[in-house]
Amino acid sequence: MPELDLAELTAQSVTRIRERTPLIHNITNFVVMNDTANVLLALGASPVMAHAIEEVREMVAYAGALVLNIGTLEESWIEAMLAAGAEANARGIPVVLDPVGAGATTLRTTTTERIRSAIRVAVVRGNAAELATIAGMEAKIRGVDSVSSGAPDSVARLAAARFGGTAVVSGAVDYVADATRVAEVRNGHPLMGRITGSGCMATAIVGAFLAVEPDPFLAAAEAMIAFGIAGELAAERSAGPGTFRPHLMDAVAALDEATILARAKATIRETAAA
DSSP states (O other), X not given: OOOOOHHHHHHHHHXXXXXXXXXXXXXXXXXXXXXXXHHHHHHTOEEEEOOOTTTHHHHHXXXXXXXXXXXXXXXXXXXXXXXXXXXXXXHTOOEEEEOTXXXXXXXXXXXXXXXXXXXXXSEEEEEHHHHHHHHTOOOEEETTEEEEOSOHHHHHHHHXXXXXXXXXXXXXXXXXXXXXEEEEEOOOOGGGGGSTTHHHHHHHHHHHHHTTOSXXXXXXXXXXXXXXXXXHHHHHTOSSHHHHXXXXXXXXXXXXXXXXXXXXXXXXXXXXXX
């Protein structure tokens, strides 16, 4: 595998996002909708939140990526996700899935499987328990929070194999895996886990990177590096979770090449097939 400079690739993708302002179509949950839109704007992308089945096929046609988030489900939203995903697949538009709470309830678990079976997902991102459930491993989840699972790098590899694409397991270390590679991203800060929606924001940012980086594995790794660095910068300016959230938006907006090159902490290794 040729040597890749993930820091440099991340900086280049951030520049492309700001130059191209890709439209990112989100069918996401009520809890995070505003934060998701704002973090995409801060990065330089253009968010749209559209979930009515009457318009999702038309809307996704303009998008650089489609982000599906199952955090607050109901049947009409599930049907809209399936319709938008089918249209995205037909047009070659990458799809990102956040299986929020998969394993916690039957609805969430079966919806994740419906999407996996019907839609070609480029990147699936979640916590270790959510992705362990997808991978068929034993895991414990409370609400939408991971309680226990297998080793996160193994979870990422097995989930990637299950989806036939790239998987991201978020945690103290983020693991990004596809069929032949695993990246470890050590950027981030514990305060990111103290606010609602940081994982969902990360998923949306993966969508923005996918809109400008054709390799889903690299797009996902770059997104986690960029968002993790922003979390570190925000924490340095924050007194706690209440002040962290606005500082996080500012830090995403302030990301530049010099900061990314100085702070990126990520490695890639080759793996055997999961």
